[in-house]
Amino acid sequence: MNDSNIRLDIIRDEAAFTALKSEWELLWLKVNGRYFQRYDVSLLAWLHVAKPRGRALHCIVMRENGELCLVWPLVTHRRALWRYLLPLGSDSADYTGPLMEDRRDAAMLVERAWKAARAECKADLIRLPYMNEGSAIHRLAQREKHILSVQKNVCWIAKLHEYSDWATYTKSLGALFNKKPGQLERRLAKEGKLEVFMMDPKNRKGIAEVIHWILATKREWAEKVNKKGAWLFSRHYENFLVATLTYGGDNAPARIHVVKFNDVLISACIMSHGNPLATGVISGFDLKYSQYKPGSIAWEAAIKWAFEQGYDVDFCPGSEKYKDYWTRGNRSYTWSINVANNTWGLLGYRAASTAKALIAAVKGLKPGSKEATAESGRTGSLPQDPVSE
Structure with missing residues (x-):
């Protein structure tokens, strides 16, 4: 990959997002994109889920010599004192992964997109649900220093x-x-x-x-x-x-x-x-x-x-x-991983975990404190997890 030929932008307004329609659809067809990566599905998730809930759009776009080669729609939202970053989706069992070409430098492109998301979206905590095992984004998430929770699921x-x-x-x-x-x-x-x-x-x-x-x-x-x-x-x-x-x-x-x-x-x-x-x-x-x-x-x-x-x-x-x-x-298999993006996010996680343990103790329940394994993941809670409306 020649970095001078690759441009990365983060789209934050709806008009620029919808302007991607034609080239997004062409890329999706070209690379045999999946359902959650479709332009219209992402648009509908924005219009009917993310936007009504007051979330902010951060769509990472990468072009090589002007041609779209990666698109990864993300959103942020605030709960209490913390800002979360997560993929744009329906808030159910949506996969995580950018739409991109299958190329030799694919892992480097995803890493660049991931670093931009961490640095530019100003999130304290990051949710990465249902990443396909062994995918580029999964491998990156596994290397993070402050992994808060891990869950493994079978898929078919x-x-x-x-x-x-x-x-x-x-x-x-x-x-x-x-x-x-x-x-x-x-x-x-x-x-x-x-x-x-x-x-x-x-x-x-x-x-x-x-x-x-x-x-x-x-x-x-x-x-x-x-x-x-x-x-x-x-x-x-x-x-x-x-x-x-x-x-x-x-x-x-x-x-x-x-x-x-x-x-x-x-x-x-x-x-x-x-x-x-x-x-x-x-x-x-x-x-x-x-x-x-x-x-x-x-x-x-x-x-x-x-x-x-x-x-x-x-x-x-x-x-x-x-x-x-x-x-x-x-x-x-898929893996869902939650990551603290900064010290404030890590403190929030620890505070929420402590509060959960205290509530369990008051109720006479035994707090869950087992160590993480590949199957069970780490225990604990993120501060102010999203709730139903």
Whole structure:
């Protein structure tokens, strides 16, 4: 890399951000970018999540001889006395990683972008969720002096392109819940009127109703298994999901499949378009119909659609059984790392950890104080973690 040919800028206003559209989209197509790296998905995350929450934009852009070669949208926000830096996203299980060309000096480009983010965005604490293991940004984060917390998650990719047709692929899978693909749908169809279909992206009202329903079912499920996330209660995340299914009409970034039984909605799931890697975004099902595994029926429809489009499928981080099944066990790992960017951030982390331990002691609970491992990560809390709104 000849530094004299590489220019780095940090875009902080919306007009300049949207002006990147054409060259961002060209770069995304050229390098087989992923769903979270799409221009329109990043724009919708800004318009529906980050901007309404008062966050500040810091989009790192690098050009070589005037041609875009890296783009990494980040945001900052203040909580109490500390400023956080994190990737622009939906605030759910979004990956971290810049969109860039695959080139020999890629690691040096990412390092330069990382140093600029640390120096120019004026953050005390940095969140780097779901970095693919071994990626350039993951390797950089691992080397940081003040790592506050580390979490490892399994993630899954179905390599659908390896199969000549749907029948060959499904025959390779074995059984899920003691049923082969197609059997769950056929069984439920014998019980009443069954409809499995993809919604029209122009039906914004209907899609909004289904998204509201999905999040309600997810909250019910989360209550049952005690696995809650702030995004489940966020109106901003709900608006973002609706936008990804309707923005651009037939060219919307994602599509939604629904399952109705006797005219009652019982499951739905969202699958993005791919390049060629699609993303399984979110699903929900009615617990009253759990014996029929309606979520599996919705996922099968979405995966078959992805297969027909020529996509592979990224099922994102999580240990759910269906992910292992549909990917034939093709797993890898992501790492989420929180970093103190300065002494003030480090002091804030220590103060929050001390306060958490004291509260636990007052409640008669044993404070968690085990040392970090590669699997469990470091214990502790960041000051004033974001909460639901």
